[in-house]
Amino acid sequence: AQSVTQLDSHVSVSEGTPVLLRCNYSSSYSPSLFWYVQHPNKGLQLLLKYTSAATLVKGINGFEAEFKKSETSFHLTKPSAHMSDAAEYFCVVSDRRNAGNMLTFGGGTRLMVKP
Amino acid sequence: DADVTQTPRNRITKTGKRIMLECSQTKGHDRMYWYRQDPGLGLQLIYYSFDVKDINKGEISDGYSVSRQAQAKFSLSLESAIPNQTALYFCATGSDSTDTQYFGPGTRLTVL
Numbered sequence: 772a773q774s775v776t777q778l779d780s781h782v783s784v785s786e787g788t789p790v791l792l793r794c795n796y797s798s799s800y801s802p803s804l805f806w807y808v809q810h811p812n813k814g815l816q817l818l819l820k821y822t823s824a825a826t827l828v829k830g831i832n833g834f835e836a837e838f839k840k841s842e843t844s845f846h847l848t849k850p851s852a853h854m855s856d857a858a859e860y861f862c863v864v865s866d867r868r869n870a871g872n873m874l875t876f877g878g879g880t881r882l883m884v885k886p
Numbered sequence: 887d888a889d890v891t892q893t894p895r896n897r898i899t900k901t902g903k904r905i906m907l908e909c910s911q912t913k914g915h916d917r918m919y920w921y922r923q924d925p926g927l928g929l930q931l932i933y934y935s936f937d938v939k940d941i942n943k944g945e946i947s948d949g950y951s952v953s954r955q956a957q958a959k960f961s962l963s964l965e966s967a968i969p970n971q972t973a974l975y976f977c978a979t980g981s982d983s984t985d986t987q988y989f990g991p992g993t994r995l996t997v998l
Binding site: 775780803805807813814815816817820861865873874876877878879 | 890926927928929930931934976985986987988989990991992
């Protein structure tokens with residue numbers, strides 16, 4: 772079984788300051804891990820994906836995430852927040868053993884960016 | 887044009903009504919999925935289909951049914967809508983060569 776825990780339901784930062792969105796996962800096999808972003812009234816957009824290559828994954832819009840197997844974590848970071856980063860972010864795990872590549876979603880973290 | 891489209895984008899209906907949500911894709915993917923999103927719960931899988939002749943229940947299929955009319959079309963039906971089915975519904979597509987899924991813009995359904 773696989774599961775995902777996003778440790779903060781809401782994160783508030785000031786524009787220009789760093790962003791850290793925390794994610795811990797549980798998977799009995801080597802997982803794929805994703806971060807998706809959902810802007811208000813929009814669908815989910817893939818930010819980045821980890822699939823056992825480099826542990827530091829770079830995504831779109833300046834975001835990156837580091838896979839730490841020993842800590843079962845996949846935290847999302849950005850050096851400097853922009854107002855347009857305000858959105859909901861989902862950490863997602865896929866156990867690549869299962870035939871359907873089913874995704875398990877975390878509960879989401881709402882990022883607020885203050886001017 | 888968007889690769890994954892959903893219609894309608896918004897729908898308000900009454901308890902007991904039958905509702906159909908439609909999804910179409912131009913990505914050429916075999917796999918299609920329906921999810922619902924509730925605040926604080928992320929997305930939960932309702933049904934999924936690996937090809938036209940394959941339909942599978944997800945975590946929360948009770949009260950829902952689906953139809954895969956073609957490779958590109960996957961519809962979700964609520965036979966008799968109830969208020970706790972008020973949610974945001976997403977369709978997604980994928981292929982057997984990758985575990986990445988691609989999502990539509992969502993349908994906001996309100997059941998009064």
